[in-house]
Amino acid sequence: MTRFLAGRLAGLVAVLLVTSVVVFGTLHLAPGDPVTFLLHGRPASPETVAALRAEHHLDDPLAVQYGKWLGGVLSGDFGRSAQYHQDVTALLGSRLPGTALLVGYSALLVAVLGVGAGVLAALRPGLLDRTVLIGTGVATATPSFVTAIALVSLFSVQLGWFPGPGGGAAGGLGPRLHQLTLPALALALTFAGLLARVTRSAMLDEMGREHVEVARARGVAGRSVVRRHVLRNALGPVVTVGGTMLAGLLIGTAIVETAFDVPGLGSLLVQSVTSQDFAVVQAVTLLSVAAFVLVNLAVDLLAPLIDPRLSPGEGSS
């Protein structure tokens, strides 16, 4: 276990280091002088140019530049945003709660809808099972921005139940959740469809096993068999897949926040690419990759706690 942990941590550090090199290096991939790119055509006084050169340490050798940049990043300094004239770290801090709420809401929907539909399909073969299979098949093939259009058209334009894109900032938590319902649903449906399929097949696998048959033969009540013998054992793969989905949700916020005009990290990233606010782009991509990798590692470490058969060690590699 210790060796496994050490290996995974080394892998994590390697991924983050390489990502940081790529994120840093892309600035120098841009054609021409980095300063021209950072200014992207805006007229600038010599003082501004000098300030930019100093801020990005452009007069140092490349390796030193990278070292200084990485040092800044590690101490929480991502530079200044050209678009918002404010420190990137503060800007990210102001956008983080919106995205965190959206991802949390979405994750809840994925868990409830996905596991619910999967369990239902496994327990009720026939029409219901087939309906769930077709529904999840379509859901997994529907990208979130398509779901977003469909939801807006149905629930905010036709029925008027939920506000459409860019409804303005709402006050308390209740109105904000109400406002985030359609974005969270759009983000969740694709993943929920996938989780439902995983849940269904994990349940069916377990139901065909001997210990379930024995439990039934012993006269254990049906509900109890499902809850204690089937569901509990099927939970392993469900949690593993569900956890990796959390990482996917994080990345998906860029699309959904843009579609619904939600002020968060994802929409900030997209705006910053459009307005070539490169410091912000670097910060958000680096943090997203870090979060993505960390969540995946956490899932790998937590999965054996739920299902000891998944624990790395003797026999398995």
Added chain:
Amino acid sequence: MTTTLTTVPYRRPGLRRLRLLGQGPLFTVSVAVLAVLVLVAVSAPLLAPYDPEALDLGASLVGTTGDHLLGTDQSGRDILSRLLHGARTGLLGPLLVVGVSTLLGTLLGVVAAWRGGWTDALLSRAMDLVFSVPGLMLAILLVAVTGPGMTAPVIAMAVAYTPYVGRLVRGIARQEKARPYVEAYVVQGWSGWTVCVRHLLPNIAPTVFAQSAMNFGYALMDLAALSFLGFGVQPPTADWGAMINEGQGAVLQGAMLPALAPSVCIVLAVVAFGIVGEGLADRIARREKQTP
């Protein structure tokens, strides 16, 4: 006196015997959908009733009429013509992504499996590394420096999809390498390159092909998402993802078609690629059971 060793070439049934038809109605329909899609993409200029980029501000958001079968968008462009032309960018992008990632992934996977040892360890770690970086982020980062357009998203996605193919190929190539026929060829003095190209590759090709079909659908979805964000195909060029972006405003005005029509096309294409890919993979798995 010498004895000549002859080996009967071990050959699994190839792609030709993976019949595309006769696998149930859903599979057949999906194959037909994909065939129509390719046909439309190739002959879009002949089929389209209007110039997909011709503006007609006097005919903005016209519903379905005899003149415009699917109506017009906010700038008065004919939606049907834009859909037909959109099939071209819609298929060309994923084709490049899948082509490059399949070639690169197969090469890396086979080399890793064949060489083993250090080469394998190094290539596997490198693939793990790329695998753990989300493709969408890579694409967005690249677009941030090179500016919007198809090139950056296609390159980023090709890189991001390579480890998916590479890991799969490495796994099945290792199994294949352990089979007696490979050793028989090696003992006879065949070079590793020849054995790989002439015998190992044809045997793993069906599995790789099935995976590529599924990847095609995912790549289509990813590239459409990037176009929707405004990073991929640029207006006024017709593209399904970009059309959905442009149609958002019309949805709020109650006009569904400008955004709905390209949405349906994307979902249909992704579902069809998924069913074909899964169907092929199922068929290969069933056959593996029959011929040990």
